[in-house]
Amino acid sequence: MAFEDALADIAAKVRDYADSLTTEEATKTAIVMPFVSRVLGYDVFNPQEVVPEFIADVGIKKGEKIDFAVLRDGQVQMLIEAKKIGEPLNLVHASQLVRYFHVSNARIGVLTNGREWNFYTDLDKPNIMDDRPFLRLDLLDIDPYILADLKKLTKDTFDLDSVLLAAEELKNVSALKRAIAQQFENPSEELVRLLAGSFYEGMFTLKVRELFTRLTAKALTQFINDSVNSRLKSALGGAAPAVGAAPQEAPASPSGSTLEVDDGIETTLEEIEGFHIVRAIVASELPFSRVVSRDQKSYFGILVDDNNRKPVCRLHFNGKQRYLGLFDADKNERREPLGSVEEIYNHAEDLRETVRRYL
Secondary structure (H helix, E strand, O other), X not given: OOHHHHHHHHHHHHHHHHHHOOOHHHHHHHHHHHHHHHHOOOOOXXXXXXXXEEEOOEOOEOOOEEEEEEEXXXXXXXXXXXXXXXXXXXXXXXXXXXXXXXXXXXXXXXXXXXXXXXXXXXXXXXXXXXXXXXXXXXXXXOOHHHHHHHHOOOOOOOOHHHHHHHHHHHHHHHHHHHHHHHHHHOOOHHHHHHHHXXXXXXXXXXXXXXXXXXXXXXXXXXXXXXXXXXXHHHHHOOOOOOOOOOOOOOOEOOOOOEOOOOOOOOOOHHHHHHHHHHHHHHOOOOOHHHEEEEEOOOOEEEEEOOOOOOEEEEEEOOOOOEEEEEEOOOOOEEEEEEOOHHHHHHHHHHHHHHHHOOO
């Protein structure tokens, strides 16, 4: 079975069996051993390749055991410590893995609960297992970017130098991703000054800094939305949706520079999903490019030709209850409750009829 197919098959087992795996031993048998065998490619029944309950005597600690040791040419290359599925992965509760990594030949330590797999090495200090994994795998949310590096750990392609080189890069990329995520959530003053300084020439007072801190967070979010829309445009072969508020002329600041007004509008993923459902429904009546969106504070509007006089519908998704706003021939709006975004399809004919009136 191909590497990707084996990985998908084990992921399916996690989905199907998770609620039934109530012990650590059950997790090992149903998930961990098949993963080592079918994904990593080692014969779990060959003691020259995989040793279960590997004895790890360290100092005064006698008789401790590692769940699995993976051998190559008679040398321990990988140590695997398994926990019950769903149990949090924490090195504090895997001290024998940390200790034995220090005195063994192993360069790869693995901590898993069946669903999540954390791979460690010793990038920070030789023979001391790092606190942070260089590679994280979640079988229910597989990151395709890590698959090439995961494949380097398989029996057929295992090359320690290549793994360690990739580990250094993966660890740094992971750290950068965490830093970027933090900046999205709470932009630092340094980032705000860097970005604002590229176009704003006025005094960077406390009030201006507070304004640009809000605007930086908003701009980062809109940048991601634009990137998503661009990918959707390529995938759908049509024009990109106009997600977000309609452009407005921004007032001038006292220094003469132009500042954007923080209008408080936030476009959600559900609104974007609803927009694309409406677009797909009315595609039988007119081209994608003629259906655009315009987000407002109280609703998400969908229009024909970006014309306020040609509303297709409105998405009222800001409260606990979702509503779809439909228009009659006199452009009177009535709100239909939605249990989920997909229920927009139940109103397909109403939407098409609305569009036909504008053609």
